[in-house]
Amino acid sequence: xxxxxxxxxxxxxxxxxxxxxxxxxxxxxxxxxxxxxxxxxxxxxxxxxxxxxxxxxxxxxxxxxxxxxxxxxxxxxxxxxxxxxxxxxxxxxxxxxxxxxxxxxxxxxxxxxxxxxxxxxxxxxxxxxxxxxxxxxxxxxxxxxxxxxxxxxxxxxxxxxxxxxxxxxxxxxxxxxxxxxxxxxxxxxxxxxxxxxxxxxxxxxxxxxxxxxxxxxxxxxxxxxxxxxxxxxxxxxxxxxxxxxxxxxxxxxxxxxxxxxxxxxxxxxxxxxxxxxxxxxxxxxxxxxxxxxxxxxxxxxxxxxxxxxxxxxxxxxxxxxxxxxxxxxxxxxxxxxxxxxxxxxxxxxxxxxxxxxxxxxxxxxxx
Numbered sequence: 001x002x003x004x005x006x007x008x009x010x011x012x013x014x015x016x017x018x019x020x021x022x023x024x025x026x027x028x029x030x031x032x033x034x035x036x037x038x039x040x041x042x043x044x045x046x047x048x049x050x051x052x053x054x055x056x057x058x059x060x061x062x063x064x065x066x067x068x069x070x071x072x073x074x075x076x077x078x079x080x081x082x083x084x085x086x087x088x089x090x091x092x093x094x095x096x097x098x099x100x101x102x103x104x105x106x107x108x109x110x111x112x113x114x115x116x117x118x119x120x121x122x123x124x125x126x127x128x129x130x131x132x133x134x135x136x137x138x139x140x141x142x143x144x145x146x147x148x149x150x151x152x153x154x155x156x157x158x159x160x161x162x163x164x165x166x167x168x169x170x171x172x173x174x175x176x177x178x179x180x181x182x183x184x185x186x187x188x189x190x191x192x193x194x195x196x197x198x199x200x201x202x203x204x205x206x207x208x209x210x211x212x213x214x215x216x217x218x219x220x221x222x223x224x225x226x227x228x229x230x231x232x233x234x235x236x237x238x239x240x241x242x243x244x245x246x247x248x249x250x251x252x253x254x255x256x257x258x259x260x261x262x263x264x265x266x267x268x269x270x271x272x273x274x275x276x277x278x279x280x281x282x283x284x285x286x287x288x289x290x291x292x293x294x295x296x297x298x299x300x301x302x303x304x305x306x307x308x309x310x311x312x313x314x315x316x317x318x319x320x321x322x323x324x325x326x327x328x329x330x331x332x333x334x335x336x337x338x339x340x341x342x343x344x345x346x347x348x349x350x351x352x353x354x355x356x357x358x359x360x361x362x363x364x365x366x367x
Contacts, residue, residue, distance in 0.1 A: 025196070032160070032167030039157045040113025042150075043126055047107025050099075058099060060092075066099050071312045072270035072325035076139030076239035078222070085136070089309045105129060113161070116170020119193030123161035130155040131218070139226050140241045140270075148226060152219045159211050163204075165193025244268030246276075246323075246352060248362035250330075253281070253347045257290070257335025261350060261362050263314060263323070270312075270325040275355040277320045279333055281364070283346040292333055294320040304332045319355055 049057065056062035067089065074085045088095040105125055112122035134151035141147050166172040172192040175182060182188040189198040197204060224230035226237045236243075245267030252260050259281055265274055276297060281290040297320035305321075307313045312324035314331060321331070345366055352360045 026168070028164060029166070029168040029173075032164050033169060035157050036116060036119065036161055036167045036170075037114050039126060039154060039161065040110045040115075040122070042110065042154065043106045043129065044110025044114060047103045047105075047110060050103045051107060058103065060096070065311070067095060067311045068324070069270070070095075070099075070136070071309055071327075073136045073140065074326045075264075075266035076237070076241070078135045078138070078225070081132075081135045086309075089311065092310075102129075102132075116166040116172050116193065118191050119166040119170060119172055120162050121191045123158045123193075127155060127158035127162065130158055134218075134222055138222055139237055139239050145223075145226050145237075145241070148222060152223070155219065156215055159215050161193070163197070163208055163211060165196070167193070170194065240267045242269055244274040244354065244356075244358070246274070246354075246360040248350070248352065248360055251350050251362040251364035252367040253344050253364050254367050255344075257344055259290070259333040259335075259347075259350060259364065260330065261364070262328075262330050263352075264328045265312075265314075265323045265325055268325055273317070273325075274323045275317060275319045275321070276323065276352050277355050278353045280351045280353070281347055282349050282351065283343070284348045285346075289343050289347055290336055297321045300331075300333075304334070306330045 050066070051058070054064065056064045057066050059065060060067070070085050071089055074082045074089075076082075077085060088098055106129060109122045109125040109129065112118055113126065130151045134148060134155070138145065138148035138151055141149070161167075170193065172194040175192070176188075176194040182192075183195060186198060189195055197207075199207075220230055224232065228235040239245075244265060247264040247266045248261055249264075250260075250262040254260065259279075268274060277294045279292040279297065280288055283289050298316045298318060300316050300321070305314050305316075306329055308328040308330075309326070312327045314321055314323045314327050314329040316322070347364050347366065350362050350364050352362075354360075
């Protein structure tokens, strides 16, 4: 009869239950096989789609160009990654190189994991990719934060493979069988996964527990930030993945009646644009000074909209102004000819009404 101790070791009272180190390693190797392959397939699938099966994702002239997805993630990205995204979106060559390198890392790490080649290095790369994906896209997914769920699972799997190694049926094992002297090479023990890490068991336990703690803290903390339900009640998140939100700033009214403001679509789903139907300029007492209906907004000239990014944009649409997720622009509304410019001194707020009934307001000041 055997019992399992708190630290995971097996205490066998019956000699027949005792297993050799080789037996234990083989059990662990077989147990890791399925997660190693699927972890690799997930990342290989992401990279292969862009390089092989859907190359338009890496085509700057295509509608599915990956920059649009990156910009749509910008409003909810964590720990400064929103600033990194914005910087890359302003520098095309760095953006393109980053997307190529990211996709290549997914493709190569995924292939190495599926085949079990340099498994610990590939697992470490998958951990880095998981962290980046969670920080950038983890807030998206209206029902169960789908992007976070996938990245959180991949992070934990990557940690297990980094510590546990290749599992059975791997190129690492094949290389070791062909060249047994690799067992004495430190680089092979650290980078591949055919053998345990070259350290004492108590040291390995400390490292494994540290990796466990880091994985749990990062996953649980990001989940609590996005949705609560850990130390706070459930909430929809600082950035909504389903309900569009407009951040309006810098509202001014020029002496000639032109109204200018800055708009940022910083919440909602990238699957559908937000449509602005009307804009209403109101005075301090709430009376309407000027109004732009859907026809006026849909016929704004290109010079009236200065987008900050070349990808997701504000633009005239069939129902007024159309904005894609992450779009940021300075918008100028022309004055109506019949408006008394003297009344503009009383302008206090500009209201924007969307097609689904939401209203967003910005204070305006004469300039």
